[in-house]
Amino acid sequence: MEALLTDIPVKEVLRYLGHEGQVIESGLQLQIEKCINSVRNSSKPRLTYTVRDVQDGIINGLDLGGNDIKLLLSSCSQAIIMAATLGPEAEQMLRRSEVMNMSDAVIMDSAQSTAIENVCDNFEAMMRQQYRKEGLYLTDRYSPGYGDLPMESQKKILDILFTEKRIGLTLTPSNIMVPRKSVTCIIGISENKQTLKLRGCASCTLNQNCPYRMGGLCHD
Amino acid sequence: MTENKTVILDGAMGTMLQGRGLRAGEKPELFALTNPQAVEEIQRDYVRSGSRILYSNTFGANRRKLESSVYSVSAVIKANIDIARKAASAVPGTKVALDIxxxxxxxxxxxxxxxxxxxxxxxxxxxxxxxxxADLVVFETFTDLQEARAALLAAKENTNLPVWVTMSFEKDGCTFTGTTVPCMAVTLQGLGADAIGINCSLGPEEIFPLIKEMSQWTDLPLIAKPNAGLPDPATGSYFITPDEFAAAMEPFLELGVHAAGGCCGTSPAFIRALSEKAAGSGIEKKPGARRNGVCSSSTMAEYGSTHLIGERINPTGKKMLRQALLDHDMDYIMKIAIQQADAGADILDINVGIPNIDEAALMKEVVQAVQSVVRLPLMIDSSKAEAIEAGLRYANGKAIINSVNAEDSKLEEILPIARKYGAAVVGLAMDRKLPSTVEERLAHARKITECAVKAGIDRADIIIDCLTLTVSAQQDQAPLTLEALRRVRQEMGLHATLGVSNIAYGLPDKSHVTEAFLNLALYNGLDFPIINVNNQGVMDTVTSFRALSGEDKGCKSYIERFAKQQTVVQKPEKHSDSESISLDEAIIKGLGHEAEKATEKLLESMDAMDVVNDRLIPALDKVGDLYEKHVIFLPQLINAANAAGRGFDIIKKRLPKNCDASKGKIIIATVEGDIHDIGKNIVKVVLENYGYDVIDLGKDVPVQTVVERTVKENARLVALSALMTTTVESMKRTIEALRQSGHDCKVMVGGAVLTKEYARQIGADFYTKDPKESADTARRVLGE
Structure with missing residues (x-):
């Protein structure tokens, strides 16, 4: 499936920047638009996924640890495991702007976070639509770092998806994904309508001091 | 390897092993130790199907991937090679490749x-x-040219086996990290690969146009090992049949690839079908002139047109750059690199020659920093062989050496290095003394060419510098340089370079004579001008020349450049409206140009230090206050800090040389293992613009480096950043090491996962939640 980057909404970018309604003068407005454009032009999103059977909330051949994921998948018979990245070009562009103009870099960083979320949203929407036709429902996306799903599970996800070979996504020894603007997630597939909401700040390990909370919630 | 038929390789191993009980997550390489029979059977099957080179089951047998295993790298490799050897023995002459x-x-x-x-x-x-x-080494499925270079060098320097390298490309002709087919071919041929090609990622149909392109850029034997078509995205399974695969491989055989096999999704049945198809075909690779040039991993400067070499990374006569090199201030150097790339440089010259420094180490550092932000080929410029070798070793792609001359000792020293790394080489048309005639220059050029070709360097990779001598001192030489240049190009068919700016040394308003000389030199065939690409007149000249020579098709670049300049001209008017703005207001609004103007105005009537203390710092404080009260947000804070910084730069220029405006040194680093440095860089910008001397050690900084630099610089404050729970641990180790060193300093920490309490637990003196707090902390520790 093609990774699609369709939109980098200014509103989202501002939220990542901690914007709380401060006046944005025309110079800054232009700067933000310019940065979003550069991000759009330098992003080469790629994604890969697989669908695995689930038994008693555990994905076949992929025990990730933690209880929250079991809860999420409790009524699911299958799960989608997905990884997406914006690619190294985006990262090099960010590095250049960090050298040349730090405020551009900060805005681009937020725009890139928005962009990779958009790629995931598009993927999720396409999957939801596809499975809906078969009468199936999807859970929310769930990622390492949410709730008690350990960061260490990242490696297992990347391994099972062969992300290095398929989309050029690797992990450093300290479990940082490279390229950095990358996301992995699990989405359960169920016959039942899903009501459990596990996204959002309450279930996030960063909830005490997440910088994005200053400007509202990171997932609404 | 002199057979005139395509050598048949094997097919997939991993999927075959899964069919014999390899579980998901289990390491295929270890199967040789737990289940040798299974591996041998698969490989026997491949030999029976026609494989004449078996790849050992050692793809991931490296120390990182075997870390958790009880077996050593050498044990796993030996076991797998032994099995492949046994399987190969079924058909005499079948070779075993160490697969990596x-x-x-x-x-x-x-x-x-x-x-x-x-x-x-x-x-x-x-x-x-x-x-x-093993009979040969095969590196396959690489996507990063730099990693392939490290691998090839390791094999060439430590074994005498033939080495093959194949990389994996996407449909757009680039690997994941942006390596292109021409850059791969030119770089790896230069570095001594024995055969190159493409494997994995795509099926035969998608790979064929890429391998065809590769054949234009190399005369090495080619290798193709495609997947069985493209897989189903959800299941990863492949659909095409062995016969379809073999049919799709036919164009490869016609092209004359030296070796062909299959990658993911293929099996012995695929290899059998391919082998039958290949039996009737013979290799008839037509030798033709190959395309060539110098390159980075993603940008090719192909021989045959004009390529501008940016000259600015050279400390001669540049005090600020010299200081930046001494301070290892890579940001400053990266900035110069980016500016030149943006201004239109095609290649960047890198010269770090400062007396009494370790030039090789500094060359390595600068080359790596520069190529982390620009994607241009590099020219490694030094008089020292060690520095040249260091530059070439770390420069990704195929670089240019600047330079050798016609002295025997120089040629003997440098040419083997050029040959080893496959670099192009600049030959100065001189020996111990400067030439004074055209003939002397040509004689030197001939000698250099002869020696270079004898040393195994391709004639196409020789660039002659006929020497620009200063017109104010040696007026008779300029026409001679140009005439020699013309003959080097026309009669000898070599490339030519000149350090163009030299012509004007000592003359007023240098631009006129420089541009005129550049015009003449370009007209006489100069294809690698070394110039100041930041100079508008010089670039206007080049743009005009390219339009006249026809290189600029349809005058597109010319129109783009000069249409753009017309709009730029209007800009200053906008500034003049706001000239009367106060420094305070300019900083708060984040207007850099206005902040400079206001600072200059204040300096007419105020003492420089007073401007800092009574205007700049209070304005920044006001900004910090507005940020704290959420009246402005992060980009505005940084824009304000940058504006203050531009004012501060003006002041620094006015201060007497012995007067230090610095408010104290701060060491800043993202800790070992962590590569998130945007937060650190924000803090750095803010601290710098408060007037602190910030020494940035970068990201993923080893504990020991932080301690050493802190002690060496005698810094009283260290700022550490970590974004991940996994790397806060190394933050703790860094703090402990700082304490153990006995050096008296305070440590402030920041980063998303940290809290005040957490910071206390790991032994930090201060937790700073945002850039404003870090500035407040700096003030507390280092004073106003």
Missing amino acids: GPIGELLSPLGTLSFDEAYDIFKEMVTSGQDAG
Whole structure:
């Protein structure tokens, strides 16, 4: 499936920047638009996924640890495991702007976070639509770092998806994904309508001091 | 390898092993130790199907991937080579290749794995493979040219086996890290690969146009090992049949590829079908002139047109750059690199020659920093052989050496280095003394060419510098330089370079004579001008020349450049409206140009230090206050800090030389293992613009480096950043090491996962939640 980057909404970018309604003068407005454009032009999103059977909330051949994921998948018979990245070009562009103009870099960083979320949203929407036709429902996306799903599970996800070979996504020894603007997630597939909401700040390990909370919630 | 038929390789191993009980997550390489029979059977099957080179089951047998295993790298490699050897013995003459894939971590600057570590990991594998009796080494599925370079060097420097390298490309002709087919071909041929090609990622149909392109850029034997078409995205399974695969491989055989096989999704049945198809075909690779040039991993400067070499990374006569090199201030150097790339440079010259420094180490550092932000080919400029070698070793792609001359000792010293790394080389048309005639220059050029070709360097990779001598001192020489240049190009058919700016030395308003000389030199065939690309007149000249010479098709660049300049001209008017704005207001609004103007105005009536203390700092404080009260947000804070910084730069220029405006030194670093440095960089910008002397050690900084630099600089404040729970641990170790060193300093920490309490637990003196707090903390520790 093609990774699609369709939109980098200014509103989202501002939220990542901690914007709380401060006046944005025309110079800054232009700067933000310019940065979003550069991000759009330098992003080469790629994604890969697989669908695995689930038994008693555990994905076949992929025990990730933690209880929250079991809860999420409790009524699911299958799960989608997905990884997406914006690619190294985006990262090099960010590095250049960090050298040349730090405020551009900060805005681009937020725009890139928005962009990779958009790629995931598009993927999720396409999957939801596809499975809906078969009468199936999807859970929310769930990622390492949410709730008690350990960061260490990242490696297992990347391994099972062969992300290095398929989309050029690797992990450093300290479990940082490279390229950095990358996301992995699990989405359960169920016959039942899903009501459990596990996204959002309450279930996030960063909830005490997440910088994005200053400007509202990171997932609404 | 002199057979005139395509050599048949094997097909997939991993999927075949899964069919024989390999579980998901289990390492295929270890199957040789737990289940040798299964591996041997598969490989026997491949030999029966026609494989004449077996790839050993050692793709991931590197020390990183075997870390958790009880077996050593050499044991795993030996076991697998032995099995392949047994399987190969079924048909005499069947060879065993030591198969090596990428390490699985990205090299810096993207990842944290260094070039030298990667080299070392490959070295262990290739020496084990040679000891185990492999007939050749195959590096496959690489996507990063720099990693492939490390691998190839490790094999060439530590074994005497033939080395093949194949990389994996996407449909757009680039690998994941942006390596292009021409850049791969030119770089790896230069570096001594024995055969190159493409494997994995795509099926035969998608790979064929890429391998065809590759054949234009190399005269090495080619290798193709495609997947069985493209897989189903959800299941990863492949659909095409062995016969379809073999049919799709036919164009490869017609093209004359030296070796062909299959990758993911293929099986012995595919190899059998391919082998039958190949039986009737013979290799008829037509030798033709190959395309060539110098390159980075993604940008090719192909011979045949004009390529501008940016001259600005050279400390001669540049005080600020010299200081930046001494301070290892890579940001400053990266800035110059980016500016030149943006201004239109095609190649960047890198010269770090300062007396009494370790030039080789500095060359390595600068080359790596520069190529982390620009994608241009590099020219390694030094008079020292060690520095040249260091530059070439770490420069990704195929670089240019600047330079050798016609002295025997120079040629003997430098040419073997050029040959080893496959670099192009600039030959100065001189020996111990400068030439004074055209003939002398040509004689030197001939000698250099003869020696270079004898040393194994392609004639196409020789660039002659006929020497620009200063017109104010040696007026008779300019026409001679130009005439020699013309003959070097026309009669000898070599490339030519000139350090164009030299012409004007000592003359007023240098631009006129420089531009005129450049025009004449270009007209006489100068194809590698070394120039100041930041100079508008020089670039206007080049743009005009390219339009006149026809290089600029349809005058597109000309129109783009000059249409753009017309709009730029209007800009100053906008500034003049706001000239009367106060420094305070300019900073708060984040207007850099206005802040400079206001600072200059204040300096007419105020003492420089007073401007800092009574205007700049209070304005910044006001900004910090507005940020704290959420009246402005992060980009506005940084824009304000940048505006203050531009004012501060004006002041620094006015201060007497012995007067230090610095408010104290601060060491700043993102800790070992962590590569998130945007937060650190924000804090750095703010602290710098408060007037602190910030020494930035970068990201993923080893504990020991932080301690050493802190002690060496005698810094009283250290700022550490970590974004991940996993790396806060190394923050703790860094703080402990700082304490153990006995050096008296305070440590402030920041980063998303930290809290005040957490910071206290790991022994930090201060937790700073945002850039404003870090500035407040700096003030507390270092004073106003």
